[in-house]
Amino acid sequence: MLTTLFIAVGLAMDAVAVSISSGLNLKGLRVSYALRIAAAFGLAQAVMPIIGWSAGYGMGDAIAGFDHWVAFGLLTIVGGRMLWEAHNQDKVERRLDPLHPPCLLLLAIATSLDALAVGLGLSFLRVPILHAAMLIGAITFTLSFLGVFAGDRIGRHFENRAEMLGGVVLIAIGVKILVEHLV
Secondary structure (H helix, E strand, C coil), X not given: CHHHHHHHXXXXXXXXXXXXHHHHHCCCCCHHHHHHHHHHHHHHHXXXXXXXXXXXXXXXXXXXXXXXXXXXXXXXXXXXXXXXXHHHCCCHHHHCCCCCHHHHHHHHHHHHHHHHHHHHHHHHCCCCHXXXXXXXXXXXXXXXXXXXXXXXXXXXXXXXXHHHHHHHHHHHHHHHHHHHHHC
8 A cells, every 4th residue: 555655646746747837837826727737637647557557467477477577667667767857858838738628638648658657567466456546546636736836836946856756756666566576
């Protein structure tokens, strides 16, 4: 449960970073705006691990001997990409209207692709996905909702730090899984 909680927080950091940016860009911030953004991100983060888990579940027996390496690799790649993006981010989302439905959909999908890979890794570990997906979605919703208001209040100072923290958390979880299976 604690590992799933840390995975959920780590996965939410991309969405939180975009939520903070969205809060910066919205004029006349309303609760309904924050709810719309948070709902899109939370739903996408809940659905993507289920898709990844479903794709990987059938392959579980074929890779049972090295599934921990797959989970470690996926989490390390996702976490490393988050760290790289946080350091080299282009800030393109500054010019986007996060409330425009096509834009919001693209942002929700883009920030949840990591959850797809994590869902695949969770399938190899035979983690029950519905509970994990609900937790990932709920945490993403909550943190994204708060992120929109944080962006409105405190600005861009913490955006990259949130994504960097998420990357470090995912890599640490990957290392934990690997160590548990090797020891």
